[in-house]
Every structure is written in structure tokens, then in C-alpha cells.
Amino acid sequence: MKPVLLAAFAALLPGVTLAAPIREEGAARRGLAVYHQVCSVCHSLSHVEIGDLAGLGLSDRQLRDLAADIQVAGPPGPDGTPTTRAANLSDRLLSHFPDEASARAANNGALPPDLSEIARTRQGGAHRIFTLLTGYTDPPKGVSVPDGQFYNAATHTHLIAMPPPLADGAVTYDDGTNPTLAQEAHDAAAFLAWSADPHRSARHWLGGVTIAFLAVLAGLVFALKRRVWSRV
Amino acid sequence: MTPATRLDLDPDQAPEPATGSWLERRLPVGRALRREYRDYPLPRNLNALWFFGAFAVVTLAAMIVTGICLALHYTPTEAGAFDSVEAIIRRVPSGWILRSVHMAGASCFFAVLYVHIFRGLYYGSYKAPREVLWLSGFVALLMVMATAFFGYVLPWGQMSYWGAVVVGNAVAAIPLIGHPLAGMLLGGDAPGAATPMRFFVLHMLCGGLICAVLFIHIAALHVTGSNNPAGIEPRSPADTLPMHPFYTTKDGVGLCLFLAVLLGLAFLAPALLTEADNYLPANPLLTPPDITPEWYFTPFYALLRSVPSRLGGLLLAGAALAVVAAVPWLDRAPTRSARFRPLARPAWFAMAASFLLLGLAGSHEATGFWLWLGRLAGLYWFLHFLVLLPLIARIERPLPLPTSLA
Numbered sequence: 001m002k003p004v005l006l007a008a009f010a011a012l013l014p015g016v017t018l019a020a021p022i023r024e025e026g027a028a029r030r031g032l033a034v035y036h037q038v039c040s041v042c043h044s045l046s047h048v049e050i051g052d053l054a055g056l057g058l059s060d061r062q063l064r065d066l067a068a069d070i071q072v073a074g075p076p077g078p079d080g081t082p083t084t085r086a087a088n089l090s091d092r093l094l095s096h097f098p099d100e101a102s103a104r105a106a107n108n109g110a111l112p113p114d115l116s117e118i119a120r121t122r123q124g125g126a127h128r129i130f131t132l133l134t135g136y137t138d139p140p141k142g143v144s145v146p147d148g149q150f151y152n153a154a155t156h157t158h159l160i161a162m163p164p165p166l167a168d169g170a171v172t173y174d175d176g177t178n179p180t181l182a183q184e185a186h187d188a189a190a191f192l193a194w195s196a197d198p199h200r201s202a203r204h205w206l207g208g209v210t211i212a213f214l215a216v217l218a219g220l221v222f223a224l225k226r227r228v229w230s231r232v
Numbered sequence: 233m234t235p236a237t238r239l240d241l242d243p244d245q246a247p248e249p250a251t252g253s254w255l256e257r258r259l260p261v262g263r264a265l266r267r268e269y270r271d272y273p274l275p276r277n278l279n280a281l282w283f284f285g286a287f288a289v290v291t292l293a294a295m296i297v298t299g300i301c302l303a304l305h306y307t308p309t310e311a312g313a314f315d316s317v318e319a320i321i322r323r324v325p326s327g328w329i330l331r332s333v334h335m336a337g338a339s340c341f342f343a344v345l346y347v348h349i350f351r352g353l354y355y356g357s358y359k360a361p362r363e364v365l366w367l368s369g370f371v372a373l374l375m376v377m378a379t380a381f382f383g384y385v386l387p388w389g390q391m392s393y394w395g396a397v398v399v400g401n402a403v404a405a406i407p408l409i410g411h412p413l414a415g416m417l418l419g420g421d422a423p424g425a426a427t428p429m430r431f432f433v434l435h436m437l438c439g440g441l442i443c444a445v446l447f448i449h450i451a452a453l454h455v456t457g458s459n460n461p462a463g464i465e466p467r468s469p470a471d472t473l474p475m476h477p478f479y480t481t482k483d484g485v486g487l488c489l490f491l492a493v494l495l496g497l498a499f500l501a502p503a504l505l506t507e508a509d510n511y512l513p514a515n516p517l518l519t520p521p522d523i524t525p526e527w528y529f530t531p532f533y534a535l536l537r538s539v540p541s542r543l544g545g546l547l548l549a550g551a552a553l554a555v556v557a558a559v560p561w562l563d564r565a566p567t568r569s570a571r572f573r574p575l576a577r578p579a580w581f582a583m584a585a586s587f588l589l590l591g592l593a594g595s596h597e598a599t600g601f602w603l604w605l606g607r608l609a610g611l612y613w614f615l616h617f618l619v620l621l622p623l624i625a626r627i628e629r630p631l632p633l634p635t636s637l638a
């Protein structure tokens with residue numbers, strides 16, 4: 001009887017994991033709008049394919065609409081001139097700049113970093129992204145800000161080469177949320193947190209289920225062990 | 233049932249008559265498995281520390297299964313490595329599960345092996361007649377270390393790249409053959425275009441070799457049988473229990489708990505075991521402010537940096553391992569278990585503490601306090617193996633040993 005029970009449990013595990021729920025990621029989905037309308041002007045998200053955004057709960061229709069709205073480099077024209085085409089689902093969210101030099105030239109010599117893993121590689125993660133995006137203020141009296149730099153309380157030197165990207169109403173949300181600066185910054189941070197760890201909710205869920213399963217299994221095997229060892 | 237003891241398995245015995253199924257009469261593998269994994273007599277007093285060999289076997293199996301699946305999606309090129317790992321995490325179906333388990337598995341493998349080794353050191357499992365068993369385990373440890381290093385370089389992140397630089401420099405410090413050897417390893421003066429493919433091949437090769445060494449390890453174990461917490465050989469059949477069902481069920485409980493830890497780490501706290509900087513692509517022009525190895529290499533990293541000479545550091549790190557291999561010949565006391573050794577027992581705790589302190593020192597910048605802590609802990613490590621153990625063996629008066637395990 002015991003082996004049958006264990007086998008049943010073992011058979012259950014893969015079935016349960018397949019049914020992992022996809023969480024509502026409202027903030028991260030709005031953050032995609034922030035990225036698409038604002039951040040992507042200068043930054044890239046080069047490890048994310050448009051199709052990956054399905055992980056945020058976007059429908060196929062929404063993904064195709066988004067792809068149609070993004071232009072990527074196409075095959076060279078008949079006379080060798082560069083062309084562009086509408087993106088498809090397997091295109092990545094690359095930089096709009098053709099190369100590093102032109103990205104730097106457009107940004108006072110600074111290179112906007114790729115944002116795919118930024119919530120993981122910068123200390124403070126998503127929270128820091130929020131404070132940075134909302135950290136722009138007028139410099140205190142007596143502090144001079146060099147050309148091409150901006151005053152931001154959240155950075156180490158209080159200076160940053162990125163101009164303030166967000167403001168009240170800088171983004172249009174299609175779910176009716178009021179686009180305040182704080183809302184936009186919060187949503188952008190949630191989106192970048194998703195990008196750095198796209199399977200987080202499934203991961204946590206799987207972890208919980210696995211541990212619960214193993215705890216039950218450990219209990220059963222322990223009972224079995226007790227019975228076996230009671231003979232000696 | 234009266235389980236046979238190892239002593240009954242006389243190799244000069246007449247071969248058992250060929251009976252059983254068609255296959256069994258030609259290749260008696262079923263009989264061998266029953267003898268070695270069902271009826272196999274184990275001391276009846278093994279405690280939870282004897283789980284860890286089984287944990288290591290299970291971890292190795294998990295590493296091989298997840299590793300083979302990952303290899304199917306990995307691109308061993310300078311331009312493609314980082315991207316292919318990103319693709320595995322993001323969109324290869326279940327790729328993130330495979331990678332989480334493979335990464336947590338690497339850490340758990342070392343944690344398990346360190347417990348396994350320190351268990352052996354405490355209970356004197358390395359002493360006669362188990363020296364070859366000990367050495368085969370030691371070789372397995374070296375292979376696991378090499379495999380882990382090669383594997384860590386594969387994603388071609390910043391820590392991968394600069395870790396390879398550090399090790400390349402250490403290898404290059406070997407007199408005469410160092411430079412050509414480092415060049416052969418990296419495929420150039422520095423990690424570069426040839427490195428990912430080389431390390432990919434070496435990672436898979438060493439992973440396979442671990443299995444081969446493990447085979448020898450288990451074979452040697454089944455010749456001598458297991459040691460036990462009392463450190464005396466089983467004297468009568470009453471001192472032993474057959475592996476099945478006694479230790480299969482007991483190890484089963486341990487395995488459930490171990491897997492809960494491994495998978496819990498993999499799915500709930502992966503950041504605990506990963507260096508965030510390795511999600512920045514390798515950049516040969518940008519040295520990271522602090523090159524920190526994975527936690528399991530920090531004791532040896534501390535030794536590598538403890539002296540101002542590259543060769544000296546390399547020799548110290550190598551010697552710290554070598555004394556472990558040599559311990560059966562350094563500690564000549566006839567009593568195995570530290571339970572009955574009033575001097576060796578506290579010495580074991582101090583030695584284990586020095587290993588932990590070395591690890592702590594190796595995970596901090598090598599300046600001031602941490603540099604000196606590493607030096608002192610390293611000094612104690614060598615003092616323990618080269619001076620204290622031989623000395624204690626001479627002067628210690630062991631407590632009276634029990635006469636049976638029952």
C-alpha cells in the first residue's frame with residue numbers, strides 16, 4: 001500500500017506544476033507603456049523579445065499591436081540603403097540608435113545602459129529605480145550642475161546624465177490610471193523588476209508547492225521509517 | 233533475518249551457481265545489485281551525517297540531468313554565450329527551472345561535500361582500511377571544484393570573465409609550464425573567443441569524470457563497508473542492518489528534507505547564491521571593483537591572496553587541499569572516532585572554525601583585518617594537520633571503546 005501511495009504523490013507533482021497560475025501584473029503592464037513611450041527613446045531592453053511580454057499577461061492581439069508600433073532595421077533596399085520594417089513577436093527591444101557612438105552623441109557622451117537586468121545588477125533593485133526616477137529636484141543653493149548633467153538626490157554624486165524622463169502626464173495609460181510622476185515611476189520600476197526576473201511569481205509558487213509536497217512526503221516516509229525500525 | 237557481514241564475502245569462495253533468468257545466468261547483475269544495495273550490511277548506529285553521501289549522489293544526478301538539458305540551449309561562443317543564457321532564463325520552456333536548480337545544485341553540492349568531508353574527519357573514516365576510499369573522495373572533490381569553475385565561466389558575465397582571469401593568472405604563475413598551460417586553458421593570453429568552447433567541453437568532461445570517480449568511491453566503500461559514529465568495526469551480525477529497508481527509509485526521510493532545502497533555495501531565494509554582477513555581460517575593459525568567487529571557493533581564495541606572491545598563494549591553496557588528502561598518514565592514532573579522543577575532538581572544532589574563518593576572510597577585500605584573519609586562520613589550518621594531528625596521536629589517551637554497536 002505504501003509504495004502505491006508514494007507513487008501517487010510522485011505522479012501528482014508534475015501535474016501540479018503545470019497548472020501554475022499567471023499573476024495579474026497590472027503595474028508591470030502599465031510600466032511597459034512607460035518604457036515604450038518614454039524609456040525606449042534612449043534605452044534598450046535587448047534581452048526581451050516582444051513575444052516574452054506575454055508573461056505580463058498581454059494577449060496575442062495586444063502583442064501584435066505593440067509590434068506593429070515598433071520599427072526595426074529591415075533588409076537593405078535594392079540600392080543598399082538601410083530600411084526599416086514593423087517588428088514581429090520574435091524581435092527584441094533593441095536600442096533605436098544604430099551603434100554606441102550615435103547613442104553617446106545623442107546623450108552628451110553618456111551611454112544609456114541596457115535595462116534588461118538593471119533591476120538586478122543595480123544595488124537597491126526596483127526600489128532604487130523608483131527613487132531615481134522621482135529623485136530629480138532643483139539643486140540646493142550654491143551647488144552648480146555642469147552642462148549635460150542633472151541634479152538627482154538619489155545618485156551617489158547627486159548628478160546624472162539622464163534628463164528627467166518622467167513628469168505628470170508624460171505617459172498615456174489605456175487602463176484609465178492617472179499618470180502622475182510617482183505612478184509612472186512605480187510602474188516603470190515594476191516593469192523593470194519583471195524584466196530582471198520574469199518568472200518570479202511562478203518561481204515562488206513552484207517553491208511553495210515543492211516544499212509543501214516534500215514536507216508531506218517527508219512525513220509519510222518518516223512514518224514508514226518508524227515502522228520499519230520498530231522491528232530492531 | 234541475519235545479514236551477512238562483509239567478512240563473509242570471501243573472494244576465494246566458489247562462484248555461486250548460475251541460476252535465475254536467462255539474463256541472470258549470463259550477467260548476474262540482479263544478484264550483484266541485491267547483494268550490494270539491498271542486503272548490504274550497514275552499521276546499525278549510523279546518524280544523520282551519513283546521509284550526506286547519498287545527498288551528494290542525488291545532487292550529482294540532478295546536476296547531470298539539468299546540465300544536459302541546459303547544454304542543448306547553450307551557445308559556447310564569446311558573442312552568443314550570455315545571450316543564450318538569457319534566452320534560457322526568459323523563454324526556453326522551463327529553462328528558468330533548469331537553470332535555478334543547476335545553480336542552487338552547485339552550491340548545495342559543495343555544502344554537502346564539506347559536511348561529508350568534515351564528518352569523515354570527525355569520525356576518522358579516513359583511517360585504515362579506508363585510505364583509498366578517502367583518496368577517491370578527494371579526487372572527486374577536485375573534479376567537482378574544476379567542474380564548478382568551468383561552469384561558472386560559461387554564462388560569460390562579468391564575474392565569469394574576471395574569475396577566469398584570476399584563475400588564468402594563478403595557473404600562469406606555475407614555473408616553466410604555467411604560461412603555456414594557462415594559454416592552452418583559456419585559448420589565448422586572456423579569456424576570449426576560444427574560451428567558452430574550451431570551458432564548455434571541460435565542464436561536460438569533468439562532470440562525466442566525477443561519475444567515473446564516484447564509481448570507484450562506491451566500489452571502495454563496499455569493499456571496506458561504512459565506518460560509524462563509534463568508529464569500531466561491526467563485530468557480529470547483530471551490529472549491522474541490511475541497507476533495505478532500514479537505510480533506504482532512513483535516507484529517504486533525509487532526502488526529502490534535503491531536496492526541500494535545495495529546491496527552496498532554487499525557487500525562493502536564488503539571489504542568496506548568485507552574484508548579481510554576473511548578469512552584466514563580460515567586459516574585458518571594465519575590471520569589477522571586487523572580484524568575489526562563489527562562497528564555496530572563498531577559503532581557498534583567501535589563501536590565494538594571503539601572500540604577496542602569485543605562486544606562493546597558489547602553493548598555499550594547493551597545500552591546504554593536499555593536507556586533507558594526506559590526513560590518513562598524518563593522523564596515526566588507532567582510535568577513529570573523535571568521540572573517544574579527548575584531544576582530537578576539540579582540535580576538530582578548532583580546525584572546522586579555521587575553515588569557516590578562512591571562508592569569511594576570502595569573501596572580503598584582502599586588506600587590514602580580513603587579510604590578517606585569513607593569514608591566521610590559514611596558519612591554524614596547516615598547524616592542525618601538520619603539527620597537532622601527529623602530535624595528538626602520540627600523546628593522547630583515548631577513552632575506553634564500546635565493544636559492540638548494538
Ligand code: HEM
Pocket residue numbers: 281282283284285286288289292345348349352355357358362365366367368369370371372373376442446449453457458459460
Ligand atoms: C562527488 C562527490 C562524492 C560523492 C557522490 C560521495 C558519495 C558517498 C557515498 C554515497 C557514501 C556512503 C554514504 C556515507 O557514508 O555518507 C560515501 C562515503 C564516504 N565518502 Fe564520499 N562522496 C563524495 C566525495 C567524497 C569526498 C570529497 C571525500 C573525502 C575527501 C569522501 C570520503 C568518504 C568517506 C571516508 C566515506 C565513508 C564514510 C564512512 O563510512 O564513515 N567522499 N561517499
